[in-house]
Amino acid sequence: MLWVDKYRPKTLDKMIVHEDVAQNLKKLVSEQDCPHLLFYGPSGSGKKTLIMALLRQMFGSSAEKVKVENKTWKIDAGSRTIDIELTTLSSTNHVEMNPSDAGFQDRYIVQEIIKEMAKNRPIDTKGKKGFKVLVLNEVDKLSREAQHSLRRTMEKYSASCRLILCCNSSSRVTEAIRSRCLNVRVNAPTEDEIMKALEFIGKKEGLQLPSGFAARIAEKSNRNLRRAILSFETCRVQQYPFTTNQAIPPMDWEEYVSEIVSDIMKEQSPKRLFQVRGKIYELLTNCIPPEIILKRLLYELLRKLDAELKHEVCHWAAYYEHRMRLGQKAIFHLEAFIAKFMSIYKSFLIATFG
Amino acid sequence: MAKRNGVVVLSSDDEDVKSSSRSRSGPRPKLKSVPTRSDPRGAKKKPRLAGPRSRSCKQSGTVDEFEFFGEDFKQVFTGVKVSAGFGKDASKELWVDRYKPCTFEDLAVHKKKVEEVKSWFEGRLQAPKDNYGSNVLLITGQAGAGKSATVRVIASHVRAMLFEWNTPTPTIWQEHIYGSNTGAQYISKLDEFEHFIETIRKFRTLSGRPSSPVVVLIDDLPLTFGRSAYKRLQNCLHLLVQTACTPTVILISDTGQSDSADDPARSLDELQSFLEKAGAYKISFNPITNKSIKRSLSRICREERCDVNEKQLDLIATASGGDIRQAITSLQFLCLDEDIRPASLISDSALKNGQNLPGDKLFVQFGRDETLSLFHALGKFLHNKRECESTSSLDEGKLPIRDKYLRLPLKMDSPEKVLGQAHGQARPIAEFLHENALDFLDEDAIDDAWTMLSYLGDADVLLDTLRRNFAKNSDIEGILQSCAASVAVRGVLFGNDHPLPPRWHSIRKPKLWQVQKLALNNKDELLRQRDEYHGSSDLSVIATEYTPVHRWIQHKQPDVHQGSVLDCGTGDGDEDTTMEDQEADPSDGDDEIEDW
Numbered sequence: 001m002l003w004v005d006k007y008r009p010k011t012l013d014k015m016i017v018h019e020d021v022a023q024n025l026k027k028l029v030s031e032q033d034c035p036h037l038l039f040y041g042p043s044g045s046g047k048k049t050l051i052m053a054l055l056r057q058m059f060g061s062s063a064e065k066v067k068v069e070n071k072t073w074k075i076d077a078g079s080r081t082i083d084i085e086l087t088t089l090s091s092t093n094h095v096e097m098n099p100s101d102a103g104f105q106d107r108y109i110v111q112e113i114i115k116e117m118a119k120n121r122p123i124d125t126k127g128k129k130g131f132k133v134l135v136l137n138e139v140d141k142l143s144r145e146a147q148h149s150l151r152r153t154m155e156k157y158s159a160s161c162r163l164i165l166c167c168n169s170s171s172r173v174t175e176a177i178r179s180r181c182l183n184v185r186v187n188a189p190t191e192d193e194i195m196k197a198l199e200f201i202g203k204k205e206g207l208q209l210p211s212g213f214a215a216r217i218a219e220k221s222n223r224n225l226r227r228a229i230l231s232f233e234t235c236r237v238q239q240y241p242f243t244t245n246q247a248i249p250p251m252d253w254e255e256y257v258s259e260i261v262s263d264i265m266k267e268q269s270p271k272r273l274f275q276v277r278g279k280i281y282e283l284l285t286n287c288i289p290p291e292i293i294l295k296r297l298l299y300e301l302l303r304k305l306d307a308e309l310k311h312e313v314c315h316w317a318a319y320y321e322h323r324m325r326l327g328q329k330a331i332f333h334l335e336a337f338i339a340k341f342m343s344i345y346k347s348f349l350i351a352t353f354g
Numbered sequence: 355m356a357k358r359n360g361v362v363v364l365s366s367d368d369e370d371v372k373s374s375s376r377s378r379s380g381p382r383p384k385l386k387s388v389p390t391r392s393d394p395r396g397a398k399k400k401p402r403l404a405g406p407r408s409r410s411c412k413q414s415g416t417v418d419e420f421e422f423f424g425e426d427f428k429q430v431f432t433g434v435k436v437s438a439g440f441g442k443d444a445s446k447e448l449w450v451d452r453y454k455p456c457t458f459e460d461l462a463v464h465k466k467k468v469e470e471v472k473s474w475f476e477g478r479l480q481a482p483k484d485n486y487g488s489n490v491l492l493i494t495g496q497a498g499a500g501k502s503a504t505v506r507v508i509a510s511h512v513r514a515m516l517f518e519w520n521t522p523t524p525t526i527w528q529e530h531i532y533g534s535n536t537g538a539q540y541i542s543k544l545d546e547f548e549h550f551i552e553t554i555r556k557f558r559t560l561s562g563r564p565s566s567p568v569v570v571l572i573d574d575l576p577l578t579f580g581r582s583a584y585k586r587l588q589n590c591l592h593l594l595v596q597t598a599c600t601p602t603v604i605l606i607s608d609t610g611q612s613d614s615a616d617d618p619a620r621s622l623d624e625l626q627s628f629l630e631k632a633g634a635y636k637i638s639f640n641p642i643t644n645k646s647i648k649r650s651l652s653r654i655c656r657e658e659r660c661d662v663n664e665k666q667l668d669l670i671a672t673a674s675g676g677d678i679r680q681a682i683t684s685l686q687f688l689c690l691d692e693d694i695r696p697a698s699l700i701s702d703s704a705l706k707n708g709q710n711l712p713g714d715k716l717f718v719q720f721g722r723d724e725t726l727s728l729f730h731a732l733g734k735f736l737h738n739k740r741e742c743e744s745t746s747s748l749d750e751g752k753l754p755i756r757d758k759y760l761r762l763p764l765k766m767d768s769p770e771k772v773l774g775q776a777h778g779q780a781r782p783i784a785e786f787l788h789e790n791a792l793d794f795l796d797e798d799a800i801d802d803a804w805t806m807l808s809y810l811g812d813a814d815v816l817l818d819t820l821r822r823n824f825a826k827n828s829d830i831e832g833i834l835q836s837c838a839a840s841v842a843v844r845g846v847l848f849g850n851d852h853p854l855p856p857r858w859h860s861i862r863k864p865k866l867w868q869v870q871k872l873a874l875n876n877k878d879e880l881l882r883q884r885d886e887y888h889g890s891s892d893l894s895v896i897a898t899e900y901t902p903v904h905r906w907i908q909h910k911q912p913d914v915h916q917g918s919v920l921d922c923g924t925g926d927g928d929e930d931t932t933m934e935d936q937e938a939d940p941s942d943g944d945d946e947i948e949d950w
Contacts, residue, residue, distance in 0.1 A: 002903070043895055087881065101881070101893075138892060168892075226895070230903045237910045251902040270795040270803045277792075281865060285872045287880055287897040320811070327814035331866060332788060336811045339804035346800055 004229045007201050010064075012053045016197050017189040017225065018046055022053065025184070029058050034131075036154060036163045038139075038178060040170040041186030044224030047166050050186060051135060054164075058133070059093040066091045075108045084108060094133040100141035107146040114153050117161070132161050139165040140172035151176045188223035191215070197225060198232055207236065210244045220248050253288050254296060261300040268342035268349075273335065280334055290330030294321055294337065301341065309348055316340045449686045450679055453654050455503050458511070460653075462646040462678050463500040463639060470637055472508050478601035479512060479567045489598045492629050495639025496608045498677030504639075505571055505603050514567045519550055519574065543576040544583055548590050555597055570602040575625070588628060595632040604629065608638075641676020644668075650678060651685055660689045729861055731776035732786050735843050736794045736859070738850045739765040761848060769843040770836070780839035782864075784813045787846050789864040796852040809845020813838040 009015050012022040028034060037054075039047040055063040066089045075082045084105055089096040095117055099109040114134060142150065154163055154177070165181060167173060189197070198214040217235070221228035234249050235242065260279050263272060283293055298317040302310055320337040324330050455461045461468055474491050493501045509516045554570050576587065594602065606626055630636045648671045655662050666688065674681035740762040766772060773783070788810050795802055816838040880896050 002900070043892065044899075087884075098893075227899060230899055234903055234906050234910075237907050249906065251898065252905065253898060253902060268800050269797055270792045270800060271797070273800070273803055274792045278865075281869045285869050285876060286901075287873055287876050287893070289894040289897070292894060292898060323811055323815055326818060327811060328818045329785070329788075329814045329866065331869075332784075332807060332811045332814045335788075336804065336807035339800060339807050342800045343804045 002230070003201055003205075003233045004226055007204065007229070008049050009053060010056060012050075012057050015046075015050070015053065016200060017193045018050065018186060021184065021186065022050065025050065025054050026057055028182075029054065034058070034162055036158070036165070036181040037184060038165045038167070038170065038173065038181035039184045039186055040140075040167050040173075042188045042224070043168055044221075044226035044228075045186045045188045046225060047186045050184075051164055051166060055091075055094055055133065055135075059091070063091050063094060066096075073109075073113055075112045082108060084113075086113070094135060096135035096137070098137045099146065100138045104143065106142050107149055110142070110146045110153060111149045114150075115157070131159075133164060134161060135164045135166065137166050138168075139177075140167035140169050144174070147174045147177060151180065154180050189225050191218040191223065194218040194221060194223065194225055194228045198228060201229065201232065205236075208241055210242050212244055213242050213246070217248055253283055253286065256283060257293065257296045258300050261297060261304065264301075264338060264342060265304060265345070268346040273339055273342065276338060277331070277335055280331060284331065290324055290334055291321060294324065294334060297334075297337075306348070309344060312344055313341060316344075448683070449654060449658070450682050453650075453657070453682065455500075455507055456510070458507065460650075461500060461504060461507055462642045462650045463504050464643075464646075467637065467639055468504055468508070471504055472511070474635060474637070475508050475512050475514070475569070475601070479514060479569075489601055490595045490629070490634040491601070491603045492606065492626065492634040492636045493603060493639060494606045494608050494626055494636065496641050496676065498674070498679040498681075499639040499641055500678060501605045501607075501639055502571075502573055505569075505605070509569055509571075512567070514569045517554070517568060517570045519547070519570070519572045544586060547576045548586070551590050551594050554600055554602070555594060568600050570598075570600050572602065572604045575604070575606065575622070588625070591625070591629060592632050595629060595634050604634070642678050643676070644671040647671040647674060647676070647678055647681045651681060654682065654685060658689065660685075662688065728776050728778060728782075728786075731772050731778060732783075732790070732861055734766050734772055735769065735787065735846055736790055736850075736861070737856055738794065738847055738853045739856075741765055761851070764847065769847060770840055773839050773843060778839060780813065780817055780835045780842065783839050784810055784817075784842040785864040785866055786861070787842055789866065790859070790861050791846050791850070793859055794850060794854055796854055799850075799852045802849050802851050805851075806846050806849030809849060810842055812845065813842035816841060 012026045015022040039051060041047055052063075068087065068089055070085065070087045073084045073086060075084060082105060084102050086097060086099075086102055086109060097109075097113075099106045099113075102109045117132065117134060136150075139147075139150075151174070163181070165173070165177070170178060170183065170185075195214045195218045198217060199209060202209045202214070214232075217228050217232055221231060231248050235246060238249060239246055256279065260276055263276055263279070266272075280293065284290065294317060298314065301313060305313060316337055320333045320340075323336075324333040327333060453460075458468060471491070471493070478489065478491075493505070495501050506516065575591075591604075606622055608623075626636075648667050651662075651667050651670060654660075655667070662685065667685075670681050670684045670688070674684065741764075742762070788807070791806050791810075792803060795806075816834055819834060877893070880893060880901065883901075884893065884896055
């Protein structure tokens with residue numbers, strides 16, 4: 001088991017980061033009345049950990065006994081029936097799923113499946129009707145239609161069912177949903193907090209941390225706790241005892257992107273563009289999301305770029321990121337961005353060096 | 355066969371069919387022919403339908419099978435009952451037959467080609483036949499290019515006797531089952547053909563009059579199904595080419611222009627090159643030019659005394675796409691239409707507006723639909739052939755365009771038309787263009803690459819608008835499809851401002867398809883992993899964070915056990931290879947893509 005999973009705090013009391021949020025949540029659920037919740041914040045900030053701990057707080061240890069189910073749902077959509085396969089994680093009191101896995105059929109998931117689940121109310125020990133909790137991940141990736149039907153579902157079944165939504169960016173969740181939930185912002189942990197977490201793990205594992213080493217990992221992690229713990233573990237595998245100036249291995253795909261960037265900077269021609277296409281295909285084959293590739297590309301390019309070009313390059317990156325979301329074949333837009341960059345950079349080189 | 359029969363007898367339905375067919379077809383039950391449904395003609399037609407079956411090889415001088423076929427066609431065509439007995443009524447004859455060329459002047463085929471064929475004939479018939487190798491002439495060309503007509507005219511010119519192989523009337527399976535009662539044998543077409551070839555190969559003359567030279571004409575190769583049958587046909591033709599002692603002409607219709615995805619067409623193409631390799635002399639006929647089609651048409655018009663104006667002739671000629679048979683039939687149809695309709699029915703206003711209006715509209719429907727293969731169309735777009743100098747600069751009334759956006763006129767039909775001919779769908783077209791377009795760009799033309807890719811991106815966005823917003827409305831879907839295809843194609847044409855000088859390029863199938871498939875496989879794999887040990891966290895997180903770490907740790911772990919932890923420097927280099935290995939791994943799905 002990776003350290004990320006091994007040292008994930010199980011209860012709200014044990015949280016190392018976001019202690020304040022955890023305490024507030026604890027108070028919230030102890031007062032019986034729990035509203036719908038929307039957790040949002042950057043990746044690796046601890047949303048999931050908070051949700052899990054919260055569920056445990058609500059239902060006790062039974063919330064941890066989950067079973068994975070891969071079920072095919074038959075949905076009657078007017079003239080035809082649609083089969084949708086979806087994996088769910090469920091305990092007696094809660095169900096967790098990623099409706100966006102169903103792709104453009106997410107609407108049906110939200111409409112039908114959630115409706116069906118919300119209908120069956122569990123009965124608690126005192127014979128009182130309790131409520132069921134639905135945890136929906138990646139709500140921001142749901143289509144607009146799905147979000148609209150989600151709103152309906154929330155209103156209709158609010159007596160029997162609580163929703164916990166989780167997403168990276170609340171801006172892609174419709175107003176209507178946001179206003180029906182208690183919004184919980186989960187900030188990216190500060191570097192100090194990350195260091196604290198790393199030191200905690202180090203102590204548990206019985207490792208000697210040289211001074212400044214945790215700080216370096218924290219700095220590299222870009223305030224992403226999960227990332228920090230993962231690189232901490234790779235460092236451990238790479239070399240122990242640690243040395244202060246030990247290299248922190250980057251993710252392989254990031255390295256690949258920086259390779260692409262140096263390719264782009266070296267030569268600007270259709271031929272080179274074609275070679276780069278091959279490399280991007282490799283990244284896409286490995287399921288690296290195109291948005292992340294584009295973001296990383298821009299990040300690496302900006303590091304190497306002259307200040308006067310930065311503005312224009314950023315503009316085009318934003319433009320093509322938008323196009324990419326509108327379209328379907330990400331490679332067209334990624335490549336168009338690279339071609340545009342090559343063209344800008346080339347004319348810049350010609351203007352500067354003749 | 356007895357077994358078969360048993361089955362048939364048991365089934366009462368079939369029994370009915372059989373008995374009815376027997377009653378209908380009278381004395382010769384095994385010839386159940388489809389066009390004789392309307393009874394009174396049935397009995398009369400029997401004898402001549404029986405004819406060609408029994409004689410697969412015959413002299414063209416006697417009864418002409420083609421004419422019989424023509425009559426059948428005409429009966430359906432005009433709806434007039436013409437029985438075999440008085441079928442020679444000249445006014446009812448198809449023009450295609452009536453105006454069959456008899457002299458060299460009548461032939462619409464190019465003079466040089468005719469000359470070439472003629473010299474071959476003369477060479478074969480007069481020179482001593484010592485070199486067997488080239489005793490076979492292969493004539494190819496699209497349907498209606500005048501292949502058979504040329505051979506016939508020349509044969510009659512050099513007074514050679516023409517022996518023909520025409521595929522005998524096929525036996526329907528029911529017929530065969532029925533016939534097997536009476537002891538008739540089923541003979542496959544291939545067998546018959548082999549037998550025929552054997553005969554003409556071994557025996558120099560088949561006619562009773564050895565005085566006149568003999569030429570064998572094979573107009574119609576039997577269709578083969580499957581590899582082994584094809585091999586047999588090939589062997590048999592090979593033998594023919596090698597050892598034929600009578601001059602033999604083989605005609606093969608080209609299917610080159612259509613997507614020859616269907617098997618028979620492809621095998622015909624293969625046969626052509628095979629025959630050529632075996633030593634047959636090949637002459638390929640081009641489609642007939644518009645000019646000669648028009649000349650032939652106006653000749654017919656003169657003789658038929660039809661009043662068809664120049665414009666209409668022009669239309670027919672263009673629409674026929676170089677197929678003279680088609681052109682003549684269209685012409686007849688046009689004239690027919692005006693004959694049938696009494697003048698009183700045409701309203702006065704129509705007469706005032708010009709009588710040719712209805713006609714014009716009418717037979718645009720009658721031309722051959724010209725098709726292009728997808729790759730041909732892609733080639734056109736990618737090579738981006740343009741006129742050398744602008745003609746539009748002289749035109750008044752055109753919007754002034756900045757030089758940057760000015761392009762020379764295209765050397766092709768409008769891209770949309772080409773797309774229509776290739777039956778291209780927007781998505782694959784865009785993908786093919788994306789895959790191949792960069793090859794056709796100049797070394798330095800990175801700006802052009804950007805323009806092109808940007809337009810392809812636009813096409814992609816258009817296509818996706820469709821999926822998101824108008825999933826149910828097929829009209830809008832069609833419009834968006836066309837728009838996207840048009841944007842993609844025109845974008846590529848416009849973007850490629852500095853094309854490379856034309857040279858040979860192969861067009862690749864989009865690698866994107868393979869990538870998508872692999873990505874999908876890997877995604878499934880990731881999903882499975884997620885269910886196993888990561889709870890349900892974000893897929894992108896798993897792909898970008900967990901998986902690389904897993905890979906890294908697994909890659910490193912053995913080293914830790916051996917205690918050698920010093921080679922961390924090499925780790926970086928290895929990562930790329932692991933990434934590539936991963937790629938090669940699930941490659942079992944590739945074949946399906948190849949099959950596309």
